[in-house]
Amino acid sequence: MRIKTLLLTVAMMIAPALAAAEITVENAWVRMPPPVADTAAGYLTLKNSGDADIEVVAIESSAAAKPEFHSMSMHDGMMHMMKMEKVVVPAHGELHFATGGNHLMLTELTGALNAGDHVMLTLKMSDGSSVMVHAEVRDMRQQSSGENESNGEGHGGHHGH
Numbered sequence: 001m002r003i004k005t006l007l008l009t010v011a012m013m014i015a016p017a018l019a020a021a022e023i024t025v026e027n028a029w030v031r032m033p034p035p036v037a038d039t040a041a042g043y044l045t046l047k048n049s050g051d052a053d054i055e056v057v058a059i060e061s062s063a064a065a066k067p068e069f070h071s072m073s074m075h076d077g078m079m080h081m082m083k084m085e086k087v088v089v090p091a092h093g094e095l096h097f098a099t100g101g102n103h104l105m106l107t108e109l110t111g112a113l114n115a116g117d118h119v120m121l122t123l124k125m126s127d128g129s130s131v132m133v134h135a136e137v138r139d140m141r142q143q144s145s146g147e148n149e150s151n152g153e154g155h156g157g158h159h160g161h
Contacts, residue, residue, distance in 0.1 A: 022049050023048055023050075023089060023123070024049065025123075025131060026044065027044055027045050028044035028136070029042065029136050030043075030104075030113060030136070031137075031140055032114065032137050033109070039064075039105060039106060039108075040064070041103045042067075042104035042105075042119070042135055043097050044104070044133065044135065046095045047089070047093075047094050048089040048093055048094070048095075050092075051091050053091050054088070054089045054125055054127075055088050055125060056087045056089065056126075057085070058124040059104060059121060060121070060124065061106060063109060063119045063120070064106035064108055064109050065107065066105075066106075067104060068084075068105045068107065069083070069084040069086075069087050069097075069102065070105045072102065086126070113137045115137055115139035117137040118134050118135065119134075119135045119137060120132065
């Protein structure tokens with residue numbers, strides 16, 4: 001009986017680490033905001049290699065007082081942005097945060113974000129685990145429209161977000 005209890009305790013201690021290892025992040029970047037703006041948008045792809053859905057319940061960053069997940073939707077011919085309290089990365093699936101769609105909002109920036117800078121983001125899962133992400137700040141004004149399209153950042157982008 002003691003061995004079962006010990007094994008269960010060890011399994012509970014390592015479970016959060018295993019869940020975090022199932023999430024990988026690709027193509028993380030932040031759009032450089034105009035000099036007077038106090039918000040910036042971020043984009044990335046979350047991949048879940050595990051057998052269960054993973055809930056990401058929070059995002060933290062020293063670059064912004066209020067980092068949030070946002071969704072975009074069209075209502076009555078107008079684009080609307082709404083805060084999402086959590087996002088779910090499906091088992092063996094991906095969740096994309098891209099221009100014109102779901103994205104990260106870094107609100108109340110704590111300092112200037114310049115092209116080439118890196119922003120540290122921490123994604124918090126519902127099981128208590130976390131994943132740290134380095135996102136490069138990019139100045140999209142320097143990109144030609146052809147480059148934007150080849151990067152998946154085509155004309156349908158949400159300006160400033």
